[in-house]
Amino acid sequence: MSSDKVNPVAPALDRADVRVRHDAGLGGAVRGFIDRVRSGDLGSLPVVVGLAIIWTVFQSLNPVFLSSSNLVNLLFDSSTVGVISLGIVCILMVGEIDLSVGSVSGFASAIVGVLWVNAGVPVVIAILAALAVGAVFGVVYAALFNRLGMPSFVSTLAGLLAVLGMQLYILGSTGSINLPYDSALVVLGQTLVMPAFVSYALVLAAGVAIFATGYSTAARRRAAGLTPPSLAGIVARALAFTVALELVAFYLNQDRGIPWMFGLFVGLVVAMDYALKRTKWGRSMTAVGGNREAARRSGINVRGIYMSAFVLCSTLAALGGVLSAARLASASQQAGTGDVNLNAIAAAVIGGTSLFGGRGSAYSALLGIIVIQSIASGLTLLDLSSSLRYMITGAVLAIAVIVDSLARRSRVSHGRA
Amino acid sequence: MSNTSQDMPPAGEPVLSLRGICKQFGAVSALTDIDLDVHAGEVVALVGDNGAGKSTLVKVLAGVHQATTGTMTFRGQPVTLAGPNDALALGIATVFQDLALCENLDVVANIFLGKEMQPYALDEVSMEIRAWTLLNELSARIPSVRVPIASLSGGQRQTVAIARSLLLEPKLIMLDEPTAALGVAQTAEVLNLIERVRDRGLGVIMISHNMEDVRAVADRIVVLRLGRNNGIFYPDTSNQELVSAITGAADNAVSRRSGRRQAAQHNVTGEARA
Numbered sequence: 001m002s003s004d005k006v007n008p009v010a011p012a013l014d015r016a017d018v019r020v021r022h023d024a025g026l027g028g029a030v031r032g033f034i035d036r037v038r039s040g041d042l043g044s045l046p047v048v049v050g051l052a053i054i055w056t057v058f059q060s061l062n063p064v065f066l067s068s069s070n071l072v073n074l075l076f077d078s079s080t081v082g083v084i085s086l087g088i089v090c091i092l093m094v095g096e097i098d099l100s101v102g103s104v105s106g107f108a109s110a111i112v113g114v115l116w117v118n119a120g121v122p123v124v125i126a127i128l129a130a131l132a133v134g135a136v137f138g139v140v141y142a143a144l145f146n147r148l149g150m151p152s153f154v155s156t157l158a159g160l161l162a163v164l165g166m167q168l169y170i171l172g173s174t175g176s177i178n179l180p181y182d183s184a185l186v187v188l189g190q191t192l193v194m195p196a197f198v199s200y201a202l203v204l205a206a207g208v209a210i211f212a213t214g215y216s217t218a219a220r221r222r223a224a225g226l227t228p229p230s231l232a233g234i235v236a237r238a239l240a241f242t243v244a245l246e247l248v249a250f251y252l253n254q255d256r257g258i259p260w261m262f263g264l265f266v267g268l269v270v271a272m273d274y275a276l277k278r279t280k281w282g283r284s285m286t287a288v289g290g291n292r293e294a295a296r297r298s299g300i301n302v303r304g305i306y307m308s309a310f311v312l313c314s315t316l317a318a319l320g321g322v323l324s325a326a327r328l329a330s331a332s333q334q335a336g337t338g339d340v341n342l343n344a345i346a347a348a349v350i351g352g353t354s355l356f357g358g359r360g361s362a363y364s365a366l367l368g369i370i371v372i373q374s375i376a377s378g379l380t381l382l383d384l385s386s387s388l389r390y391m392i393t394g395a396v397l398a399i400a401v402i403v404d405s406l407a408r409r410s411r412v413s414h415g416r417a
Numbered sequence: 418m419s420n421t422s423q424d425m426p427p428a429g430e431p432v433l434s435l436r437g438i439c440k441q442f443g444a445v446s447a448l449t450d451i452d453l454d455v456h457a458g459e460v461v462a463l464v465g466d467n468g469a470g471k472s473t474l475v476k477v478l479a480g481v482h483q484a485t486t487g488t489m490t491f492r493g494q495p496v497t498l499a500g501p502n503d504a505l506a507l508g509i510a511t512v513f514q515d516l517a518l519c520e521n522l523d524v525v526a527n528i529f530l531g532k533e534m535q536p537y538a539l540d541e542v543s544m545e546i547r548a549w550t551l552l553n554e555l556s557a558r559i560p561s562v563r564v565p566i567a568s569l570s571g572g573q574r575q576t577v578a579i580a581r582s583l584l585l586e587p588k589l590i591m592l593d594e595p596t597a598a599l600g601v602a603q604t605a606e607v608l609n610l611i612e613r614v615r616d617r618g619l620g621v622i623m624i625s626h627n628m629e630d631v632r633a634v635a636d637r638i639v640v641l642r643l644g645r646n647n648g649i650f651y652p653d654t655s656n657q658e659l660v661s662a663i664t665g666a667a668d669n670a671v672s673r674r675s676g677r678r679q680a681a682q683h684n685v686t687g688e689a690r691a
């Protein structure tokens with residue numbers, strides 16, 4: 001395939017400089033990947049390596065760990081905090097933080113419990129109300145940040161306590177509200193899984209979509225006289241993705257199958273990834289996270305971008321809270337407390353979203369939460385107390401942040417920002 | 418590109434005029450009572466010592482800073498710039514001294530920042546082609562437009578910043594030390610570009626410390642000193658006169674230095690004759 005020699009006389013627009021090595025084909029793709037990793041552009045490599053280590057360790061300690069049924073449970077548990085973590089990715093993209101996502105999620109679950117079960121409001125309205133309240137918190141944080149210059153670290157730390165207070169207040173003395181077991185919401189949170197053929201079809205569709213977008217991009221680039229990516233690489237990538245995920249789906253279908261709640265989470269991740277990578281809004285988010293003043297001078301509505309990031313983060317936190325209520329079939333005073341906050345933030349960072357802003361991906365929420373939940377699940381299987389669990393999760397977060405900082409330093413010295 | 422000439426005011430009409438612009442940063446008066454006119458098809462060079470207020474003036478015109486007092490007229494209309502967006506919307510493009518690029522984004526993303534094609538499904542291919550076209554016009558030496566700005570040299574970054582200012586067919590271009598980091602060929606290319614832009618009937622404000630470049634392209638040289646207007650000169654003004662306007666004294670470091678050199682040369686030739 002010599003498709004990169006569009007015009008033998010004048011090189012393609014992007015191939016004029018002789019100093020750059022242009023990696024073509026499969027071998028080139030591998031070489032480019034190694035270069036990127038060396039320079040500190042790690043992407044999702046640390047998380048894949050970490051996951052392999054964690055799974056090996058826990059599997060050798062307890063053979064149940066990698067069983068289909070445990071993995072299905074893991075996916076159920078991942079979805080709730082995963083959605084919260086997706087919001088954290090948004091806020092980290094602009095270089096800010098929301099420490100109150102746990103409280104907001106707990107408050108949202110309490111709202112659903114109180115409105116739906118206690119007040120008899122239709123469940124859909126109750127959920128929408130919870131999401132709207134989440135959005136309002138985001139608006140408040142953004143207003144404090146934009147108008148008063150209050151660091152998000154402080155405003156959301158205050159929010160953490162204040163919102164927890166609201167949660168305790170509306171739950172009142174009963175402390176806990178049970179959601180009806182046979183309701184659609186609880187079924188979604190506890191048992192609803194995709195039929196096997198649906199899971200296979202979805203994976204196949206995703207694989208085809210990857211190939212189709214890759215192919216059409218290559219075609220457009222070729223037509224425009226730019227060097228297209230190699231067709232072999234596109235096919236290999238789509239094929240590897242499809243085969244790997246079909247195998248995973250097959251393995252999970254040996255037990256109950258893939259939870260619809262996890263499907264919802266993945267759907268949100270894909271949508272967010274599109275929004276961050278392929279829209280003007282996403283570009284602006286990245287720009288604001290990278291250099292706020294430069295973004296402002298380019299005419300970007302920086303305040304609006306911060307507003308959207310804060311609102312998305314708290315709204316997704318509220319949605320995560322609703323899903324955890326569904327998962328636990330209850331809205332309690334404990335919902336959203338403990339390690340929810342930290343897990344959500346840790347997942348985003350472990351997955352490769354930088355705490356320093358301007359660098360990250362929606363997929364880091366997905367990968368990171370699987371790491372976090374694997375640790376939690378493994379430790380639960382080993383019957384370890386939550387004291388140890390907290391210590392280990394804390395250590396993992398510390399390692400993730402160290403990797404992030406080191407990678408950042410290496411990127412700076414290799415000129416990759 | 419073709420219609421810019423018809424909706425531009427006829428050559429000689431002022432594109433921009435400033436009257437009595439003041440800018441205070443707390444106790445510091447960075448600009449005091451600045452008057453400035455830029456006509457269509459004219460290159461105005463803004464010169465002055467370090468800290469004279471040149472960049473501050475450019476930032477006021479770019480909407481980055483808001484003037485404390487003073488009026489601004491753009492193409493006959495009085496305007497106020499509440500933010501960079503207002504300036505961009507009017508067609509005022511700026512290359513800032515500190516470039517204002519996002520290091521974490523690649524070259525294409527930086528050139529199109531805030532003006533992306535197809536906001537809901539970014540048209541990367543068209544943007545990349547347009548980016549290459551703009552960069553080639555500037556004889557840019559950039560290995561790839563898909564690398565983050567962080568990996569480019571100072572001059573390459575400057576070229577990217579200049580390319581970005583040309584993207585939207587502006588009516589007025591302001592270049593704050595555009596050639597400070599550029600190589601010989603790229604500097605020549607930027608000076609050519611300034612002339613091309615002028616010939617299309619746009620107004621250009623150029624800041625530079627390099628008097629040779631200034632004389633080469635400027636139609637008028639506006640001197641700022643300590644935040645005030647300190648005279649308007651033409652390219653045929655003698656160096657002596659310009660320098661004393663910039664530094665504010667006939668007896669200054671530059672003239673003393675050149676005096677010393679002349680004396681030394683005189684001595685050398687004198688000795689050779691002896």
Ligand SMILES: Nc1ncnc2c1ncn2[C@@H]1O[C@H](COP(=O)(O)OP(=O)(O)OP(=O)(O)O)[C@@H](O)[C@H]1O
Binds near residue numbers: 465468474514
């Ligand atoms: N954001 C700011 N806050 C406070 N003072 C400022 C600010 N920006 C500029 N100044 C002050 O305004 C004055 C003019 O600065 P300016 O950057 O306009 O100088 P300049 O003419 O561009 O100099 P140079 O040739 O070094 O680029 C300086 O005294 C500077 O300290």
Ligand SMILES: [Mg+2]
Binds near residue numbers: 472473
């Ligand atoms: Mg300056």
